[in-house]
Amino acid sequence: MAMIRLQTEPIDVQTLYNQLKSSQYGGIVTFSGTIREWTKTENENEHTDFIEYTAYEEMAIKELKKLAEPIEAKGNKVIIVHRLGKLEITDEAIFIGVASPHRKEAFAGCEAIINQLKERVPIWKKEHDGAQIRYGK
Numbered sequence: 001m002a003m004i005r006l007q008t009e010p011i012d013v014q015t016l017y018n019q020l021k022s023s024q025y026g027g028i029v030t031f032s033g034t035i036r037e038w039t040k041t042e043n044e045n046e047h048t049d050f051i052e053y054t055a056y057e058e059m060a061i062k063e064l065k066k067l068a069e070p071i072e073a074k075g076n077k078v079i080i081v082h083r084l085g086k087l088e089i090t091d092e093a094i095f096i097g098v099a100s101p102h103r104k105e106a107f108a109g110c111e112a113i114i115n116q117l118k119e120r121v122p123i124w125k126k127e128h129d130g131a132q133i134r135y136g137k
Contacts, residue, residue, distance in 0.1 A: 001072070002065060003019065003080070004065055004068065006055055007082075008085040009083075011032075011083055016079050020099040025106075026103070027099070027104075027105070028098070028106060029097070029098050029109070030096065030098075031096040031113075032092050032094070035090060035093055046127070048127050050089070051086075051087050051093070051126065052085065053082070053083060053087065053093065053123060054124050057084075059122050060082070060122050063120050064080050064082075066120075067080070067113050067117065068080060071098060074100075076105060077099040078098055080097075082121075084123075096113050096117075098110045098113070124136070
């Protein structure tokens with residue numbers, strides 16, 4: 001069963017990676033999304049001081065499990081951890097890891113999760129830059 005977690009504490013990427021290691025898996029692919037200082041928008045670069053993440057937590061967990069289920073049904077292991085609360089520049093906001101017998105399936109699984117997450121999972125961000133606040137997913 002996938003490890004799915006929303007948390008306010010910093011994400012320990014190394015510990016999560018180590019939990020994916022197993023003698024049955026030959027490929028481990030991880031994605032770690034961090035908070036960046038500059039965001040490219042349609043017309044210009046936008047500065048960010050920090051981001052606040054909120055979620056409809058019960059529904060977010062359900063949707064994250066739905067993203068993991070088809071990947072795990074193929075014999076893979078999945079870990080998804082998303083951080084909530086105030087995050088500073090370079091903090092990890094999300095960790096996705098997929099362990100698979102072969103690398104191709106691990107890459108495909110990790111990519112499928114991150115590509116669908118923003119569309120399906122009720123997690124929102126509020127970007128602060130001192131002068132304005134921008135809202136998004």
